[in-house]
Amino acid sequence: MASVLVVEDDPFVRSALIRHLTEASHTVRSVGTALEALREVAHIGFDVVVLDLGLPDLDGAEALKMLRGVTDVPVIIATARDDEAEIVRLLNDGADDYLTKPFSVEHLSARMAAVLRRSRAGGTAEAPSRQVRVGGLAIDPLRREATLDGAVLDLTRREFDLLAFLAERPGVVASRKELLAEVWQQSYGDDQTIDVHLSWLRRKLGETAARPRYLHTLRGVGVKLEPPR
DSSP: OOEEEEEOOOHHHHHHHHHHHHHTTOEEEEESSHHHHHHHHHHSOOSEEEEESOOSSSOHHHHHHHHHHHOOOOEEEEESOOOHHHHHHHHHTTOOEEEESSOOHHHHHHHHHHHHHHHHHHHSOOOOSSOEEETTEEEETTTTEEEETTEEOOOOHHHHHHHHHHHTSTTOOBOHHHHHHHTSOOSSOOHHHHHHHHHHHHHHTTOOSSSOSSEEEETTTEEEEOOOO
């Protein structure tokens, strides 16, 4: 069963989701604002987030972008909006699935199961057993573990995938289009998604864009990873 964060400001809908998901043996926490959601995901490792778009403090689309800056937890959008262009935009911004209100809890449970299968499959895919070393960085694709100068790095799934992809090609510039295709499995999307993940990865590597050590951005071209000189 899954650990679920429900982000919903309507007390009736929120109460119903909590009750039915709990009855289905899921562990459920709930909040009513985007800022509360960000605090929750920053401190608790959820399996999936169910995110309403009509939040009182911040539009759900903006909340999604902020969530993607701090976590790669699967997000299912719950919305009363049925505009196709907006739904496509949300999926490109990092949503894993969406449901149009009203929906049944059974439908939500089925979508959650599908999203979790994809997420767990991505985390257990067959990988090379050899370690990749770039300077003081050591990346083990099989164990999905990365260390810097012997210290284990606390990386999200997407941060690890991004680091591993670049480390497999030290010194080779990867374009944003290539990163979207190979790391995010998307043919197109928002460059801000890449920028946010690079920023968080740099922080964990102990560097900044102004003072890079491993990650070097070439404006208008892409990004490369190489050992410090």
